[in-house]
Amino acid sequence: MTAAAPDIAASSEPFVRLTGVTKRFGAPAPALDAIHGSIAGGRITGLVGPDGAGKTTLIRLMTGLMLPEAGTVQVLGYDTRTDPASIQAAIGYMPQRFGLYEDLSVQENLDLYADLRGLPNDARTTTFGELLEFTDLKRFTARLAGKLSGGMKQKLGLACALLRKPRLLLLDEPGVGVDPISRRDLWKMVEKLTAEGVGVVWSTAYLEEAEACDHVFLLNQGKLLFAGAPQEMTSRVAERVFRVSGIEGRRREKLARLLDDEGVVDGVIQGEAIRLVMKAGLEPPPLAGNGAATALRADITPPRFEDAFVDMLGGGPGGRSRLAETQRTFAADAGKAVIEARGLTKRFGDFTAAENITFDIPRGQIFGLLGPNGAGKSTTFKMLCGLLKPTAGEGRVAGFDLRRDAAEARNRLGYMAQKFSLYGDLSVTQNLNFFAGIYGLSGTKRRERIALMTEIFDFRPTQDMSAKDLPLGLKQRLALACAVLHEPEVLFLDEPTSGVDPITRREFWTHINGLVEKGVTVLVTTHFMDEAEYCDRISLIYRGRSIALGSPDEMKARVANKDLPDPTMEDAFIALIQDSEAKEAA
Incomplete structure (x- = not known):
């Protein structure tokens, strides 16, 4: 696919060998704790685990940019301590925050990285053409990298990493913040590379991506919990995962009660049903309703890696x-919407980012905005939260018109931004005080209220730490605490x-589900399709327009057919967008 690349021969020798690898960064607990394992060529190996698990550290050790404190890392037969230059000449590396130059075009970024990688001039035309075809970026060579969607940026980053075909390709969380369509495109590209014998390491916090890997290393807090085929992991809970249907009334309240049963290991909402993981040998308990136990239908369902x-x-x-x-509880007003969008439209010059978006959200519901990167959902x-003035149409929150009364509307809502929006140089307590002042x-x-948030979210051990130094999970807790300090009746949650x-x-979702039961109304954007299942209704936005509106189960029913009788939300997301594209092309 790319020029000036050595032949990649199939080999039984592992591409990477890890022996007792340990790495610390001053903290008492190691970032990696005695990791053993090997990575083969011609397949996708997943480094799977949450933020802070040690995935990025392990990838950087494989590049030779960092050395282990103990143990050895051998890559393609070279030891990272003695021959990092040979490793770096043979691998491709795409960091988590890939260093694209946003004020350069797609073509200019390729030219720059070709210079850095020493790609001969006579090979560039062919190589660029193949990579642009491979990543479907040929139409966008003149576009500035900063103007690309998240998925397109990741594709450009992959192209730059492949300018010289590597024997081993290291991808550090390439799917973060990328919509399901772009993520699936990235997977197809990577699968083509493995078919040519390239070894691929794909780091991810999305546990559903683990199931697409050939082999996984599951990391948590620096420790290796599991290594093997993902099917070996999921088989551990086979026959213990149930889809509970036939639920009458509010399923969130039912889930909360089920989760407090000692036999229930885990539970999440799945459309109109509830997905439960039970302890071995147990079935879902009955739910009491109207003074008697209500029989529920509990069907065994295939386990997922996350289960x-x-x-x-x-x-x-x-x-x-x-x-x-x-x-506090917000009483429902019969027939009255808490959030309303009526023909909302936003233009930036001659570009229409959102066009004629219309929906309403009754009190005590979760409404999801889904869509590919750049589709218009963030606009x-x-x-709707008063941060952007519409070009046309009307938006109302808690009865206030966002054109005339944006300040009053904002006082009724809590806002949690996609990128951590608190003040990094302020401590936990200082952030709480600051936002308490903002909300009056x-x-x-x-x-x-500050004392209550400190107790509920267990901030006391970290109350004097700067927000920027908190682990990601604590940052998210702090962001949520600041958003609900003033007991808002509306919550806006962006990724x-x-x-x-x-x-x-x-x-997090236990808190949100509980707040919704108290009458709080929630508008959420997410790329996690399982989180979309928590929503009462969803608007799927594509190319600035709402192309589908309904409940998660209604969305899935629209795309079900004999070849796909039980589609997932991701299946529905992709099929509905493909259907929209086909209608536009007709």
Whole structure:
């Protein structure tokens, strides 16, 4: 596919050999703790685990950019201590935050990295053409990298890493912040490389991506918990995962009660149903309703990698939310929407980012905005929380018109941004105080709410730490605490759990589900398709327009057919967008 590349011969020798690899960064606990294992060529090896698990550290050790404190790392027969230059000449490396130059075009970035990689001039035309075809970027060579969507940036980063075909390709979280379509495109590209014998290491915090790997290393807090085929991991909870259907009433309240049963290891909402992982030999318990136990239908369902991981960690956090228990209740107003979008449109010059977006959200519901990178969902989101003024149309929050009364509307809502939006140089307590002031809390009320958040989220051990130095899970807890300090009736959550571990994600959604039961209304954007299942309704936005509106189960039913009788939310997402493209092309 690329020029000036050595032949990659099949070999039984591992491409990477890890022997007792340990690395510390001053902290008492090592970032990597005596890791053993090997990585083969011609297949995708997943480094799987939450933020802070040690994935990036292990990849950087494989590049020779960092040396282990103990143990050895051998890559393609070379020891990283004695011959890092030979390793670096034979591998491709795409860091987590790939160093694209955003003020250079796609072609200019390729030219620059070709210079850095020493690609001969006479090979460039062919190589660039093949890479642009491979990544589907041929139409965008003149576009500035800073103007690309997240998925397109990742494709350009991959192209730059492949300018000289590597024997081993190291990809550090290439799917973070990338929509399901772009992520699937990246996987197809990587699978083509493995067919040519290239060894690929794919680091990810998305546990569903683990199932697409040939082999996985599961890391948590620097320790290797599992190494092997993903099917070996999921088989550990076979016959213990159930889809519970036939639920009457509010499923969030039912889930909370189920999670407090000692036989339930884990549970999540899956559309109108609930997905449960049970202890060995147990079936889902009955739910009491109207004074009697209500029989539920519990069907065994195929396990997922995440089911097995949560089981390995000892189970989820339970169904109780102290945060929700302290939240005031907002009574439903019959027939009255809390969030309304009426023909919302936003133009930037001659570019229409969002066009005629219309929906409403009743009190006590979760509404999801889904869509590929650059589709217009973030623009819609920002218009509805008063951060962006619409070109046309109307948005209302808690009865306030966002054109005339944006400040009043913002006082009724809590906002948790996609990128950590707190003040990194302020401590945990200082951030809480700052946001309490912004939301107009003072005196006894202010002190009580800050003390309550500190207790609920267990901030006391870290209350004097700078926010920027917190682990990602604690940062997300702090962001949520600041967003709900003033007990808002509306919550805006923009990619709230990206990169955090499954237990923290479940804790987060336990709080959100509990708040919704108290009448709080939630608007959320997410690239996690399993999180979309928590929503009561979803608007799928593509090319600035809403192309589908309905519940998760309605979305899945729209794309079900004899070849795909039980589609996932990701299947529905991709099929609905492909259908929209086909209609436009017709």
